[in-house]
Amino acid sequence: MSVVKQPFGFAYEGIRSFCRMPMCFDPDQLEADIAVIGICFDTANYSRCGSRYGPQAIREASMFMGVVYDSERGFFDSELGKQVLSGVRIVDCGDIMVIPSLLEVTFENVKSSIKAIRSRGAVPVVLGGEHTISIPVLWAFDDLPLHIVQFDSHLDLMDDTGGIKYADANPMKRAIEMENVTGLTQIGIRGYLNTAELWREADNEKVTTFTAQRVHDEGVESIISQIPECDNIYVTLDIDALDPSEAPGSGAPEPGGLSYPQMRTLLRGCAAKGRLVGMDVMEVNPVFDSTERTAHLAVRMILDLLGAARLA
Numbered sequence: 001m002s003v004v005k006q007p008f009g010f011a012y013e014g015i016r017s018f019c020r021m022p023m024c025f026d027p028d029q030l031e032a033d034i035a036v037i038g039i040c041f042d043t044a045n046y047s048r049c050g051s052r053y054g055p056q057a058i059r060e061a062s063m064f065m066g067v068v069y070d071s072e073r074g075f076f077d078s079e080l081g082k083q084v085l086s087g088v089r090i091v092d093c094g095d096i097m098v099i100p101s102l103l104e105v106t107f108e109n110v111k112s113s114i115k116a117i118r119s120r121g122a123v124p125v126v127l128g129g130e131h132t133i134s135i136p137v138l139w140a141f142d143d144l145p146l147h148i149v150q151f152d153s154h155l156d157l158m159d160d161t162g163g164i165k166y167a168d169a170n171p172m173k174r175a176i177e178m179e180n181v182t183g184l185t186q187i188g189i190r191g192y193l194n195t196a197e198l199w200r201e202a203d204n205e206k207v208t209t210f211t212a213q214r215v216h217d218e219g220v221e222s223i224i225s226q227i228p229e230c231d232n233i234y235v236t237l238d239i240d241a242l243d244p245s246e247a248p249g250s251g252a253p254e255p256g257g258l259s260y261p262q263m264r265t266l267l268r269g270c271a272a273k274g275r276l277v278g279m280d281v282m283e284v285n286p287v288f289d290s291t292e293r294t295a296h297l298a299v300r301m302i303l304d305l306l307g308a309a310r311l312a
Contacts, residue, residue: 002029003091011064017092018059018127019299020066024091027116032091033311035122039110039129039137043100044167048251050287054295055095055127057249057286058302061295065303077307079264084307093117103166107136114140114278123311125302128282130251131156134171134236137280138178144277147183147230148175149270151241151263153254155186155194155209157201168251168283171236176206185227187266188212188241191254212241212256220262224269233274235267235305237281239294247297249289260297264304271308279305 006020017023018036038055045051069075074085096113098106114137117124126137131152138148150156150172157176158169166174175181183206190212202209210223240250243257258266270276281298289295 002026003031006066010067014063016056016059016063019062019069019090021090021092023094025094027093027113027120030091030093030117030120030122032089032120032122034088034090034125034306035093035117035120036090036125036127037093037113037117038095038127039098039133040095041098041100041106041128041133042130044103044132044164045130045251046168048285048288050285051128051130051251051283053286054129054282054284057284057292057295058127058281058298059092061292062299065299075303075307085303088306088311091122107139107166110136111139123276124278125306126278126280128280128284131168131171131236131238131282132166134280134282135166135174137278138175138181138234141234141278142178142180144180144232145230146181146232146234146277147185147228147274148172148181149227149233149235150184150186150238151188151236151258151266152186152238153188153190153212153240153257154238154252155189155198155202157198157207159201173201176204181206182230183208183228186210187215187223188258190256193252193254212258215258215262220265220269224266227270227273230274232277233270234277235270235279237279237301239281239283239298242297247289247294248291249285249287249294251283251285260300263301267301267305268308271305271310274310276305276309276311
């Protein structure tokens, strides 16, 4: 049997899948509109390791949502006052094989796995893992013109550090090198780790950057109005875009970040800009959050974006 359905249960029962969704580990048998997949990788991290446990933490936090999920009607969004994800088929595909000491092999596993999901007509939702892993995920979209929206406290535009070109400071630099990437909108940037040299990298015709302070000062609606309309949009969300008072479980926390209400509105705004072809949530690090609230926020933001998205 290619698809395993969860019986009804509470948050503390059953196999850990995203929101208690059915599971399918054979991409050739995948029949879904959205495919959730984990990448337990943090071996190219410059700072606090532990995001390899992010996919497990996000799934664990999501289990209670399965109690209220209805396969036909989806979820009821209390703020919007309506059902979202009605009739949308969501399947959890487990985790992609990661070999910590073999970066090239791991990257190829990621790229081929995401391509396999897309070949079945499903939108990949990637649970990380450190932000490095967005590089091979994005490689799997090389057949589409793509606008990327990045929520992050860091520019991630470093070309290399001591010859290292594939690490958690590089993913957006590698992304804008891709010919099919038409633009990159960065939201939430702040802190001292973004050097003058990195800001010079951001002076690129493909890149538009909004600091967290601009979001606070101008308001989210102003920022949304400046995100370009596009055919295909990919959202990459580093959890440290949020203020550490709300999401302490991150690899490189920076004060002055976005609040969840700001993020919710921004994500819904992104969904109106184009067809969502994929998303990832990176750097959830449960090692530094015994309260689990970082993972719970990650679950909610995934559902917020998916619930507002144009998927076809």
